[in-house]
Amino acid sequence: MDASTLSRIGLAGLAVMGQNLALNIAEKGFPISVYNRTTSKVDETLIRAQSEGPFSLTGHYSPRDFVLSIQRPRSIIILVKAGNPVDQTISALTEFMEPGDTIIDGGNEWYQNTERRIQQVADKGILYLGMGVSGGEEGARHGPSLMPGGSFEAYKNIESVLKSVAAQVDDGPCVTYIGEGGSGNFVKMVHNGIEYGDMQLISEAYDVLKNVGGLSNSELAEIFGEWNRGELESFLIEITSDIFKVKDNLVDGDLVDKILDKTGMKGTGKWTVQQAAELSVAAPTIAASLDCRYLSGLKEERESAAEILKEAGLEEEVGSVKSGVDKKRLIDDVRKALYASKICSYAQGMNLLRAKSVEKGWDLDFGELARIWKGGCIIRAVFLDRIKKAYQRNPNLASLVVDPEFAREMVQRQAAWRRVVGLAISAGISTPGMCASLAYFDTYRRARLPANLVQAQRDLFGAHTYERTDRPGAFHTEWTKLARKSSAGAFS
Numbered sequence: 204m205d206a207s208t209l210s211r212i213g214l215a216g217l218a219v220m221g222q223n224l225a226l227n228i229a230e231k232g233f234p235i236s237v238y239n240r241t242t243s244k245v246d247e248t249l250i251r252a253q254s255e256g257p258f259s260l261t262g263h264y265s266p267r268d269f270v271l272s273i274q275r276p277r278s279i280i281i282l283v284k285a286g287n288p289v290d291q292t293i294s295a296l297t298e299f300m301e302p303g304d305t306i307i308d309g310g311n312e313w314y315q316n317t318e319r320r321i322q323q324v325a326d327k328g329i330l331y332l333g334m335g336v337s338g339g340e341e342g343a344r345h346g347p348s349l350m351p352g353g354s355f356e357a358y359k360n361i362e363s364v365l366k367s368v369a370a371q372v373d374d375g376p377c378v379t380y381i382g383e384g385g386s387g388n389f390v391k392m393v394h395n396g397i398e399y400g401d402m403q404l405i406s407e408a409y410d411v412l413k414n415v416g417g418l419s420n421s422e423l424a425e426i427f428g429e430w431n432r433g434e435l436e437s438f439l440i441e442i443t444s445d446i447f448k449v450k451d452n453l454v455d456g457d458l459v460d461k462i463l464d465k466t467g468m469k470g471t472g473k474w475t476v477q478q479a480a481e482l483s484v485a486a487p488t489i490a491a492s493l494d495c496r497y498l499s500g501l502k503e504e505r506e507s508a509a510e511i512l513k514e515a516g517l518e519e520e521v522g523s524v525k526s527g528v529d530k531k532r533l534i535d536d537v538r539k540a541l542y543a544s545k546i547c548s549y550a551q552g553m554n555l556l557r558a559k560s561v562e563k564g565w566d567l568d569f570g571e572l573a574r575i576w577k578g579g580c581i582i583r584a585v586f587l588d589r590i591k592k593a594y595q596r597n598p599n600l601a602s603l604v605v606d607p608e609f610a611r612e613m614v615q616r617q618a619a620w621r622r623v624v625g626l627a628i629s630a631g632i633s634t635p636g637m638c639a640s641l642a643y644f645d646t647y648r649r650a651r652l653p654a655n656l657v658q659a660q661r662d663l664f665g666a667h668t669y670e671r672t673d674r675p676g677a678f679h680t681e682w683t684k685l686a687r688k689s690s691a692g693a694f695s
Contacts, residue, residue: 209274210236210261212364215292216282217244223344224282224309224336224368226251229258231367236261238269270299277304278361280334285312293320302328305357309336311471314385314392321353321384330357335391337580338370346370348580349378350394350572352387352565370579377575382565389478389559390572393552396475396489398582399468400548401439403492403636408541409443411623415630416533420447420457426534434542437584466496475555482558485646487639488548495635520631528626539619544640546613549590550603551643570594604647613644 214225217239228235229252237260239245245262252260263269270277277300281292289308296306306329308317317333324331335350336343349369351358358365358380369378381387412418412426424447431440451458472493479486498505553569560567573591577583593606603609624641627634646652661667663682671678 210234210259210272211274211278212236212361213238213269213273213277213279214282215239215269215279215296217241217248218282219340220309220336220343221282222248222251223340224280224347225260226255226258227344227346227368228364229256229260231364232259233364233367234259234261236263236269236272238263238266266295267299270296275301275303276360277301278307278357278364279305280307280309282309282336285310285316289316289320293324297324297327297329300327300329303330305330305332305354305360307332307334307351307357307361308388309334311335311391311395311469312388313474314388317353317385317388330354330360332357333385333388335387335394337391337394337576337582339581342370342579342581346377346579348575348578348583350381350387350390350575351378352381352383352385352390355380355383369575370583372574372578374574374577377578377580379568379571379575381572382560382567384563384565386560386563386565386567390556390567392471392474392478393556394576394580394582395471396486396555397548397552398439399472399475399492399496400488400551400636401437401545401582403495404488404541404544404548404640405439405443407627407634407636408537410632411537411627411634412534414632415528415626416530416537417528418530418534420459423447430538433538434586435538435545435584437586438581439584463502464499465502466499468493468496472496475552478559479551479555482555482562484551484555484558485643486551486555487643488544488551488636491635491639495633520629533623533626536619536623539616540623540637543613543616543620543644544637545586546603546609547640547643548636553590554602568594568598569600570598602647604644617644 211233212228213236214221214228215238217225217237225235225237225248237245237248242264245264249260249262252258261272263272270279273279279296281289283289283292289310289312293306306324308320312333314333317331321331332351332353334352336347337350338347342348346369349365351365365378366376369376371377381390409423412423418426424444427440427444427447431437431444446459447457449458450456451461454461472489476486476490476493479489556567556569556572559565570591573587573594577587589608590603593603593609594600597606600606604613620637620641624634624637658669659682662669662679666679668677668679670676
């Protein structure tokens with residue numbers, strides 16, 4: 204092909220996310236080639252490029268034609284289902300690629316798969332990036348948050364493209380080079396884990412306000428809209444307000460009340476919790492959100508349990524609690540409890556990223572991660588700018604909980620936080636995310652925990668030894684023998 208007609212970049216995988224990202228790239232002035240194994244998707248994308256543009260976008264129907272339509276060194280984004288489909292796509296494309304070309308996987312991929320593929324394509328001289336893409340379909344089309352990790356040379360080859368198509372905030376585009384290996388995928392995975400926690404906490408705020416406060420959906424829409432103009436301003440709070448405004452077009456009433464209470468998931472939340480366990484990082488808010496998704500899936504069991512426990516004499520406490528509630532105070536308390544709980548959830552996610560960064564030598568910049576999450580992505584929120592500044596003040600910050608500004612806010616909100624959790628418990632309403640966040644805060648802030656007893660138990664039954672507070676070294680005690688001797692002495 205004539206060099207003047209070659210595309211700047213290519214994209215393979217034209218489901219809605221792929222189509223939208225391709226159109227975003229083309230709209231920013233970068234000629235792009237697209238390919239999909241199902242040819243109708245190529246046609247569909249071409250039609251959209253004309254109707255929404257026209258844009259400089261060309262469609263191709265074979266891997267060879269697609270690869271050869273891109274200028275050297277080629278950069279090709281893959282947006283297909285994680286796992287085997289990625290390997291199959293890489294195999295089909297690399298047959299026609301050359302040393303110095305780059306593959307960018309934009310899916311929610313397990314980070315170790317990315318590291319395996321980096322080595323695999325390196326044998327052919329091909330560069331590789333694993334790039335987290337957040338923002339959903341809308342973000343892909345109009346500006347996502349991008350988290351590329353892997354080859355720095357590969358990143359520099361497409362840096363201008365990524366900075367143009369990413370969401371734009373006051374301090375720059377929402378993209379940065381994350382680090383080596385599978386760091387981009389890992390950061391996106393933790394982003395999704397934080398997202399799980401965020402969504403769970405919001406659902407608990409809704410549950411308490413609706414079932415203890417007795418608020419209607421229209422009142423909830425107004426309250427969440429008001430919260431979105433303050434410290435809780437975020438994409439998830441904004442869309443929550445919108446959800447409460449939508450009427451059902453099939454029957455009378457609000458649509459949210461007709462939705463089955465079973466939450467789906469795609470696996471990144473589970474990966475986050477598994478990694479936290481492997482790295483010995485406490486992430487109870489994220490873990491609680493995952494547990495709640497599992498429990499939500501037991502719809503029939505929950506309905507049966509409700510009946511059985513009612514017959515066994517369990518009485519609903521919501522009515523008696525609701526009668527004595529000051530609605531205005533409850534709304535303010537829930538706002539404060541939600542904010543404090545969110546800080547704990549983000550702190551857990553950041554601590555997990557720090558532990559992995561140390562293990563892998565990625566040298567992650569946590570302030571920069573907070574910055575690129577300020578726009579485009581699902582967890583974008585106004586207080587991410589303050590998280591960025593916290594890590595700029597102290598790059599070695601042990602936890603967001605002990606940043607002076609966040610610490611002050613946690614202390615100011617803890618009384619309201621405790622009232623909400625206590626009220627929910629009294630009413631029999633589960634708030635596992637808020638409870639987990641509060642327990643995390645209370646455990647982390649205590650200089651001494653009852654772990655001394657647990658270690659004594661471990662030493663008794665397993666001779667695991669223990670350390671003392673008053674002298675160095677490892678110690679073991681014959682606890683049972685001494686206890687029996689002490690008992691014998693007491694009765695002699």
